[in-house]
Amino acid sequence: MTKLVLLHKADSIYDDEPDVVYDFPRAYLKAVQEAVGDWIVYYEPVKAGPRGYFAVAKIERVIPKPSVEGRYLAMIEPGSFLPFDQEVPRLIDGRPLEQALTEPDGSPKKGGAVQLAVRRLPEGDFARIVRLGLPEDLERQEATRYDPDNSEVAEDMALFERPVLERLTRRPYRDVAFRRKVREAYGYRCAMSGLQLRNGGGRPEVQAAHIRPVEHNGSDSVRNGLALSGTLHWMFDRGLISVADDNATILVSRNKVPGDVVDRLLRPNGKIWMPEDKKSWPHPANLAWHRENIFGQVVAEGPVPWE
Incomplete structure (x- = not known):
């Protein structure tokens, strides 16, 4: 096995979804096959944006891309994707973090390996990048x-x-990393009430909810998260509320949630509050999974929080 750096652009023409699949040409097949069962680091190329190294994941298997000659899909192991708490810059003190991109004098190389969409990553480089991104x-x-x-x-x-x-x-570590990224993406504001509440010490009251739960192969991607207040998080997990197929309108199980509760808890326009960065918007596939598997189907346990 070997570790890799995979280049990813948010507006890529390829069918990439970092927490699910990575689309690549035959030229990189051998390197990606060597990485099956091992970890990779995602990297945003200079022309695509400022993120640099931004997440880790593990490759589960490689398959030919259906109906597309010469292309392959690296399937990401469910539950392995984790965004960095702090995105890691390409250079530190003018020096690359990858040995393969570094000249003997420590300066960055140009062309060649720098432009490869798939790069092998030595263990030491991998550990250094992860330590910077996930302290x-x-x-x-x-x-x-x-x-x-x-x-x-x-x-x-x-x-x-x-x-x-x-x-x-470690699940506790991943939960902290997920919570920090989701709450930050939503500006510490509840996506369904629109409220930005903090306690006396400045601690945000908003929580981070997985749209598709981890136990059902949901990832720790921000796109699988919603920032929600405690009550709305409880309602979302129990299928009392969800998001419609326009990926914006809040759905309510009207036969289980009183109208006055809806009026008090949800945004007046009935739409969810979206992160400023579109890369953090909830993924339609995750919202669809919640509608189809949770909404209206999970029995609420114990007393409801508005009684």
Whole structure:
């Protein structure tokens, strides 16, 4: 197995969806086959935008692209995709983070390997990029973000120093990374109420909801997330609310949710609040999955929060 860098552009002509599939030509087939079962890093090329290295994922398998000669699809292992907490720049102090892109004097190479859409990535380069994008102490950072004096929590979390690969697979770590990216994408505003609430210490009250749950092969992509208040998160997970096939209109299970509750909790225009960056908008396939598998079908457990 080997690790790779995969170039991805948000407006690519190829059928790429970073948390699901990567579309590539035959020229890269051998390299991608070598990476099956291993991790890759996504990279946005200079002409496509400023993100640099922006996420990790694991390749599950490679298949020929149906009905397209000479193209293949790298299928991403469900649950492996994770966006970086901080996107990693292409250069640090003028030096590339990849050995293959570095001249002997440390300066960046030009042309050649720099332009490859698929690049092999040594273990050391992979670890360095991931450490920059997903800090080891991310859980401690989040725990003390709005409570700097919470030294007891900080000390407990500091006791556990975890290797890069263990960090990428630990659910508690991934939950923190997902929550931070989703809430940031929505400006700490509830997508369905439109409210931006903070407690006395400045902590945002909004939560991060998976549209397609992790246990049902949902990813930790921001496009599989909605920022929701606690009550609306509860309602969304239990199928009392969803999003229509226009990917904007809020659906309500009217026979289970009183009209006055709808009036109090949801935006007056009945549309969800979208992130400023279109790359973070909920993916239509994830919203469709929620409509088809959760909305109106999950029995609410316990007392409803508005009673």
